[in-house]
Amino acid sequence: MPxxxxxxxxxxKRIIELYQFGKGYKAISKALGLQRTTVRAIIHKWxxxxxxxxxxxxxxxxxxxxxxxxxxxxxxxxxxxxxxKELQASLASVKVSVHxxxxxxxxxxxxxxxxxxxxxxxxxxxxxxxxxSFARKHLDDPQDFWDNTLWTDExxxxxxxRCVSHYVWRKSNTAFQKKNIIPTVKYGGGSxxxxxxxxxxxxxxxxxxxxxxxxxxxxxILKENVRPSVCDLKLKRTWVLQxxxxxxxxxxxxxxxxxxxxxxxxxxx
Numbered sequence: 464m465p466x467x468x469x470x471x472x473x474x475x476k477r478i479i480e481l482y483q484f485g486k487g488y489k490a491i492s493k494a495l496g497l498q499r500t501t502v503r504a505i506i507h508k509w510x511x512x513x514x515x516x517x518x519x520x521x522x523x524x525x526x527x528x529x530x531x532x533x534x535x536x537x538x539x540x541x542x543x544x545x546x547x548k549e550l551q552a553s554l555a556s557v558k559v560s561v562h563x564x565x566x567x568x569x570x571x572x573x574x575x576x577x578x579x580x581x582x583x584x585x586x587x588x589x590x591x592x593x594x595x596s597f598a599r600k601h602l603d604d605p606q607d608f609w610d611n612t613l614w615t616d617e618x619x620x621x622x623x624x625r626c627v628s629h630y631v632w633r634k635s636n637t638a639f640q641k642k643n644i645i646p647t648v649k650y651g652g653g654s655x656x657x658x659x660x661x662x663x664x665x666x667x668x669x670x671x672x673x674x675x676x677x678x679x680x681x682x683x684i685l686k687e688n689v690r691p692s693v694c695d696l697k698l699k700r701t702w703v704l705q706x707x708x709x710x711x712x713x714x715x716x717x718x719x720x721x722x723x724x725x726x727x728x729x730x731x732x
Contacts, residue, residue, distance in 0.1 A: 470501065475515035478505050527569050531559045535566060539575055543631035543643050547577075570632055577630040581638050585646035593708070610663045611702040613693060615685075617658040617672065658684050660692050667692030678714045685724075 474495065481491045488506070492499040509515050527535075531554055538553060539545055547563040554561060567577065586594070601608075633643045656676060659669035668688040672680065685704075693702055704721075706712045 470497070470505065472515060475505050475509075478502055479509050479515060482506050482509075526559065526561050527554075527565065528559065531557065532569060532573070535570060536573055536575070539570065539632035543580075543633055544629065545632070546630075574634045575632040576634075578633055578638070578643075580629055580631045580643055580645045582645050582647045583639075607699075608703070611698045612705050613660050613662050613667065613689065613696070613698065613702060614705045615658070615660040615689070616707060617656055617676065619654070619656045658688070660688065662692075662696045662698060664696045664698075667696055676711060678711050678716045681711045682717055682720050 474497075477495065478491055478497075481494065486494070488499050488502050491497075491502045495502075505515060508518075512518065534553070534557070535550055538550060547566045550566050551561065551563045554566070570576070629645060631643050633640070637643055656672040657669055658672055658681075660667035668691055670684050670688055672684070674680070689704065711717065
């Protein structure tokens, strides 16, 4: 049987107006050309709910009970990397059988969405303390200092590393919470090492490192690339070379070499 056409809100309001003027079901039905049962149903709904607007329909009963929903939220809050398939199996153990897409929709309604976790270097407590100390030391440095700092570092690039996508369940503005990130190790799985530098005005030169990186190789890279980069980036005479505390950077040999070069207008932080 085809579904009957829905009565527009304007017509429903007209029915109520006529009813309030004292008209009966039969008179309203005849005046508006509607079935008497339709008129009666609209008036009954208005008397019961005080409105002629469509009310929320019950629809199909949800399979996820409030208790099961709390369990889902607790599990992804405790471990955001839990997959919807694992959550599906967890609910099945308490006799709640739903599709994994249903689980994703329910978590979404509670503000938890599948997102790719941010990656950031794995830091030890010693690293964290040192970085915080550096930030506090230079907190009040003028903009001119930062504009004339040449940042340098080297890294290994993974040419054949595994590229696996992971997702976490998280709420907005929680991307960098510890449980929502995947720690990365700087030199894991790489095959080629590259040295590079940059300043506020842009990138400087880079060098591909062949063989083992030691103090002598590091000093040679600085000798060949730092001065040209400073010129290309148009840094002032008061420019500063910034490097981390890698053993090659802080060795006795490198420290003496940098001290010698500092006398030749080779700035070092």
